[in-house]
Amino acid sequence: MATTVTRQPARIIPTSGIKGERERETRATSALLSVLTAVDEFGRAILRRRFGAPAGAPRAYVEVTLKMPGGPDVRPDGLVEIKRGKKTWVALFEVKTRASVLRREQVESYVDAARHQGYDAVVTISNQIVPATGDHPSGVRLHKRSKVKLHHISWVALLTEAVMQKEHRGVADTDQDWILGELIAYLQHENAGTMRSEDMGPHWTRVLDDVKRRVVRRNDDGTRDVVDRWEEISRYLCLELGRQLGRDVRQIIPRRDLKDPARRRERAARMLAEDGVLECVLRVPDTVSDITLRADLRSQKLSASLQVDAPREGMPRTRVNWLIRQLRENGPGDLHVHTAFESRRGAVPHPLAALIEQPAAALLADRSINPQYFRLVLTRDMGVSRGGGKRPFVRSVRALLDEFYRAVVQELYAWTPRTPRPPERVEKAGTVAGEGGHAAPGASN
Secondary structure (H helix, E strand, O other), X not given: OOOOOOOOOOOOOOOOOOOOHHHHHHHHHHHHHHHHHHOHHHHXXXXXXXXXXXXXXXXXXXXXXXXXXXXXXXXXXXXXXXXXXXXXXXXXXXXXXXOOOXXXXXXXXXXXXXXXXXXXXXXXXXXXXXXXXXXXXXXXXXXXXXXXXXXXXXXXXXXXXXXXXXXHHOOOOHHHHHHHHHHHHHHHOHHHOOOOOOOOOOOHHHHXXXXXXXXXXXXXXXXXXXXXXXXXXXXXXXXXXXXXXXXXXXXXXXXXXXXXXXHHHHHHHHHHHHHOEEEEEXXXXXXXXXXXXXXXXXXXXXXXXXXXXXXXXXXXXXXXXXXXHHHOOOOOOOOEEEXXXXXXXXXXXXXXXXXHHOHHHHOOOOOOOOEEEEEEEEEEEOOOOOOXXXXXXXXXXXXXXXXXXXXXXXXXXXXXXXXXXXXXXXXXXXXXXXXXXXXXXXXXX
16 A cells, blocks of 8 residues: 655754744754853854954853842843853853844843943844945944953854854864754754745835835934845845855945944935935855856846956957856856957947857947956846735745856956967077077187
8 A cells, every 4th residue: 555654854953843933942052052161163263353252162042031129121032152271251141033023121221230230241143244445234333342242143154154164164073063064954944933024014015116206314223224125136146156155245335334333324325215226246266256146126237247357468369268168168148248449438338149259349430448357247137026925035035146146156267368478589500508699719710
């Protein structure tokens, strides 16, 4: 008798049977803190490098209750302590899963409790991603001289750190390596509540309509919410790509904006209001150029682009061929190559497929003018679902970045000049080396 058997692999950290959000947060806290104490390399990467903990063996606790004088008890989700000599470093942990956000008053109460107890740090974890400016998602700011330090890390950043440690840096002990793999499997499961939502928020559909009608107000709550969510997506893309590559992918932000988050938000809101555009720039180490991602909400188009300097030697067509050779095999045929020329404004665009067939099409009528640089642009539809689904936008951005990196960015290398070589030495018959064609001193006829 034929039977159908369904089964799931046994896990050290189960994802089934979670009955509510509180249990989900408790399970996530316990899983994470226990692995931080069990896997040496992962514990050092998180506790020491990110949170400033001293060297030493960590001990972790959950369901912590702190008695406060003249007030209600404080119950953070976890506590980690590390003893080193006569001193003990202690951090309180507050954890949120799914769409739960960190509330300012709650974070402040934990900071006050840590200060009262003489603890060193408060660590918050949620699906909120730290902006590039480094501000805490709750809006809480502590004085630089505060004895209690406030740290935040997102679940996707923790997952990234875990994957990079296991897959790229390595874990010396095989049992610890397996334990870290179990944490990774847990964090990636939808029931854990530790994967970022791809929702663009409650204002997304209205802002899209306002962009099309050109009535977006840059100080509107919806505009600011969309700008903030795009900032989170940009940081998420850095973490996701960095996890795949094992490299530290960063979002590039002008220095003035890093020092002034309000200015950065205002500039992004103005771009959205005036141009209907969201934009970010990512830098991957050891690639030819930064990657610019651009969402044009008016045209419903997404684009990924980068700029490559043309070679500084060779004929103009040879310089074009240098680029085409790199993209011929894997480059998308509809990748647009914009060729900019010396002493000329603007750039001439051509599809890669056309240039593969006829590279000279990228040149000007005056074939003696050399290309200065190439700008490569890949454009895709946003894929926005207007029938109630808001996720397709984020998925389409992720898909574009993945396609552009795999088909274009990783295929490119920067031009380098040929190594200088001395001219070939030619010796005349019948001469003595070093004579230069004349008789050596002291020689007789």
